[in-house]
Amino acid sequence: MPELHSVVCMKVVPKPEEIRVDPQTRQLDRLNVRHEFNPPDMNALEAALVLKERFGGLVSILSMGPPFFEPYLRAGLAMGADHIYLLSDREFGGADTLATTYTLAEGIKQIGGVDLIFCGEETSDGATGQVPPGLAEWLDYAQLTLITEIDLDLSKQRVRGHRLITGGYEILQTPIPCVISVKTGCNEPRFMDYRIKPWAFSEGRVTVWDTSALEADPDSIGLAGSPTMVTELAAAPSRERQRIMIKGSSQEIVQQLTNLIKEILH
């Protein structure tokens, strides 16, 4: 039976409570904020590690981002991944989803021999959910999106995925290689293995590719490859919290509360 090679696309994102946008550049201010793995990407990694336990093979982590992503990504090695590929170059900066997916797809081609590409359903900072379908387009692979359960038959080179829908679930089937985006919370990501943590944070395998190593088309990456741009930023109006003290007997309180609820519903 062939060995399975899964690539998990993982993004390091600012902690939600610390997200700030630079009003001048209209870009996310990633400096001086604490970061974490994008939560559903942990579910994607867990799904890939479960398949590795069953079928053997390799799990690689792929990320596009600045060099400070590296120590965060090493936590993935401590969870059981084998190799990190970080696509990092100033030229990759300012990418919209088209340029991001182009660059990640070039990384996957360069890694080579990939059977399954795992993603989270969306990120907590960009939240477009466009990266998994974009990858599938650039690579001309099938895609299974928003998957909660995975059933792989490696000998038949096919994968089935469950997708929850109202009142039940769909079962989608496709040949591999393919792109799978997993639903947030579809599994319980494991903790780091403290026996392999020292290896992960010292000699663990990390490959950093810049534009030239990736042999990427300079017109398709970063700002140059991004046909969309942020032209305006507006703060969502925040509504003042209202507090109304209701006094009286229990019956009067219930009556006043009922009137208030009716008012809101009208």
Ligand SMILES: Cc1cc2nc3c(=O)[nH]c(=O)nc-3n(C[C@H](O)[C@H](O)[C@H](O)COP(=O)(O)OP(=O)(O)OC[C@H]3O[C@@H](n4cnc5c(N)ncnc54)[C@H](O)[C@@H]3O)c2cc1C
């Ligand atoms: C118009 C526009 C302009 C932008 N300009 C900038 C900018 O100047 N600077 C900037 O930093 N960002 C910018 N962004 C944000 C940037 O495009 C996104 O961060 C990136 O394309 C990923 O999109 P997303 O976060 O919506 O991912 P989603 O599609 O929501 O993510 C789904 C999954 O894809 C994978 N994934 C997503 N991003 C990565 C990644 N980088 N590495 C590995 N896996 C990944 C993860 O598995 C994730 O769970 C811009 C976005 C837009 C729409």
